[in-house]
Amino acid sequence: MENKHRKVKKLVYFKDEQGNPLKDTAVHVKQTDHEFLFGCGAFDFIPYVMKGEEEYRQLMESWLEIFNYGTLPFYWGNYENEEGKPNKDILMKTARYLQSRNVKVKGHPLCWHTACADWLMKYDNDTIMRKQLERIDREVTGFKGVIDMWDVINEVVIMPIFDKYDNAITRICKEKGRVALIKEVFAKAHECNPDAVLLLNDFNTSVNYEILIDGCLNAGVPISAIGIQSHQHQGYWGREKLEEVLDRFSSFGLPIHFTENTLISGDIMPEHIVDLNDWQVEEWPSTPEGEERQAREIEEMYRILFAHPLVEAITTWDYRDGAWLNAPSGYIRKDNSLKPSYRMLKKLVKEEWWTDMTVITDAEGRATVEAYKGDYILSAGDTEAVVRIKDAEDLVVNMLHEE
Numbered sequence: 001m002e003n004k005h006r007k008v009k010k011l012v013y014f015k016d017e018q019g020n021p022l023k024d025t026a027v028h029v030k031q032t033d034h035e036f037l038f039g040c041g042a043f044d045f046i047p048y049v050m051k052g053e054e055e056y057r058q059l060m061e062s063w064l065e066i067f068n069y070g071t072l073p074f075y076w077g078n079y080e081n082e083e084g085k086p087n088k089d090i091l092m093k094t095a096r097y098l099q100s101r102n103v104k105v106k107g108h109p110l111c112w113h114t115a116c117a118d119w120l121m122k123y124d125n126d127t128i129m130r131k132q133l134e135r136i137d138r139e140v141t142g143f144k145g146v147i148d149m150w151d152v153i154n155e156v157v158i159m160p161i162f163d164k165y166d167n168a169i170t171r172i173c174k175e176k177g178r179v180a181l182i183k184e185v186f187a188k189a190h191e192c193n194p195d196a197v198l199l200l201n202d203f204n205t206s207v208n209y210e211i212l213i214d215g216c217l218n219a220g221v222p223i224s225a226i227g228i229q230s231h232q233h234q235g236y237w238g239r240e241k242l243e244e245v246l247d248r249f250s251s252f253g254l255p256i257h258f259t260e261n262t263l264i265s266g267d268i269m270p271e272h273i274v275d276l277n278d279w280q281v282e283e284w285p286s287t288p289e290g291e292e293r294q295a296r297e298i299e300e301m302y303r304i305l306f307a308h309p310l311v312e313a314i315t316t317w318d319y320r321d322g323a324w325l326n327a328p329s330g331y332i333r334k335d336n337s338l339k340p341s342y343r344m345l346k347k348l349v350k351e352e353w354w355t356d357m358t359v360i361t362d363a364e365g366r367a368t369v370e371a372y373k374g375d376y377i378l379s380a381g382d383t384e385a386v387v388r389i390k391d392a393e394d395l396v397v398n399m400l401h402e403e
Contacts, residue, residue: 005309006036006353008389009370013396014361016383021365022399027380031355033068033102035373035390036306037257038349039315040331041323042070042098042105049094059336063319066331066346070098071259071315072147074107074139075115083119088142095146106315107147108259109154109201110136111185113162113169120168125175128168133188140192149197151227151259152189153182157204157212164275179215186221201227201259205245213252225255225312231262233269233276233327236297242304250310257313258305265294265321265339266328279325286321286328286339295340302348 014022040063048056072091073079080086095105111132120128140150159181160173173181182200189198200216200223202209216223226249230237237245249256265286273279305311317323321330331342355376359367371389378385383399 003307003353003372006306007370007372008392009368010389010392011394012359012367012369012378013394014365014367014378014380015396015398017398017400019398021363022361022380023363023365025361025365025380027359027361027367027378027399029355029357029359029369029371030377030379031372031374032377033375034349034353036353037069037104037313037315038067038345039069039071039106039313040067040319041315041317042072042094042103043323044319045070045098046072046090046094049097050090055336059320059332062332062336062338062342064101064103066342066349068102069104069106069313069315071106071108072098074109075112076117076120076135077115080117080135083117086138092143092146095143099146104149105147106149106151106197106199107139107143109151110139110189111152111169111181112154113159113167113173114155116167116169121166123168125172129172129176129184132169132172132185136185136188137192140189140196144193144196148193148195149199150189151199151201153185154201155203156182156200157202157206157208178212179219179221182212182216183219183221186216186223190222197224198222199225199227199257199259201229203229203231203260205249210248210251213249217252223254225257226252227257227259229260230258230301231260231276231317232297233262233264233279233325233329234271234273235268236263236301239300239304242301246304246308246311250308254310255312256308256310257315258311259313259315260317261301261314262317262324262327262329263294263297263301263341264327264329265290265341269327276325281326284322284326284328286333290328291340295344298341299344299348302345306353 014027016022044059047053048060098105156178159170162170266284269279305314318329320332321328321334332338355371361367373390376387376389380399383401385397385399
């Protein structure tokens with residue numbers, strides 16, 4: 001069975017409202033959601049939710065046709081540009097809207113040296129640390145039940161040696177050390193929401209990240225999943241590198257999330273650029289040849305990741321071209337038209353890796369269902385049941401008349 005770890009084969013006992021076996025009956029098994037998290041940056045939902053602009057409505061509806069998982073921005077400098085005045089209402093309304101559309105939401109990030117709040121710089125390190133922990137308490141507690149997944153701390157491998165500009169978080173990381181800082185912020189996030197999924201996230205896939213993770217685990221840091229960024233503006237990693245990265249980070253036995261993925265459909269960024277943010281161009285067009293290449297590369301990458309038993313989530317960072325660094329990195333063009341990569345991924349997620357079938361029950365109301373893990377509507381005539389299929393244990397289903 002291909003992708004067998006993603007699918008379940010189980011015996012289902014179908015019964016009517018009175019508890020009698022539903023004999024010799026055709027039952028439609030229709031998937032409504034994946035257990036796997038097919039994600040995308042959800043930043044563009046903010047102007048739609050807050051202003052209802054028609055341009056964004058069209059964009060969001062196409063987004064929702066594929067994705068069940070969205071990332072919202074909690075960059076401290078933008079979220080709380082003025083101390084004591086966070087933009088909670090905007091992000092809460094957006095997160096609740098996504099939740100209403102059956103989208104799981106992640107907040108990104110709670111602690112990061114980049115896009116940090118400038119007003120922190122007036123404080124000493126002890127005060128900075130206290131305010132960082134208070135910020136985590138405020139966000140994790142305040143959004144509990146709406147956002148229960150967080151990138152707790154971002155890009156720590158480079159954090160204490162970051163020298164592009166002075167910032168409060170690099171200061172405290174230098175003083176405390178990487179593992180000590182990670183331990184404190186994770187402990188606070190876990191205390192505020194013990195059921196939350198808490199990620200350590202980094203773009204650095206070298207042995208330095210492995211050493212950091214190992215140190216954190218030895219220190220008892222409650223890491224729920226390893227976050228791996230894969231911004232590929234300088235070209236697709238390829239199968240060999242992908243499998244090598246997966247092999248190394250699988251050694252920890254933790255779930256793996258590919259948290260920020262970009263593959264472009266235009267000219268590749270020059271190799272000599274060390275920091276992707278240093279490549280600033282006014283125009284970076286998508287090309288027909290580039291779009292076909294992007295679709296092929298994304299398909300191969302998703303197939304490799306979906307086939308790996310520890311990978312739980314893949315997030316494309318940019319939905320529309322021009323979002324970050326003006327790159328042609330989206331699934332749709334700047335005019336909202338669909339690129340080949342969009343059609344390819346929709347076919348994978350909603351056709352190839354999707355279950356929509358009919359089974360016939362036997363004389364005892366039983367039928368074997370082989371399906372991708374996720375949520376389902378089971379229907380027979382004017383009766384139906386909503387179930388989650390996630391393991392191979394036998395399932396008893398009572399089919400109820402629709403109200």
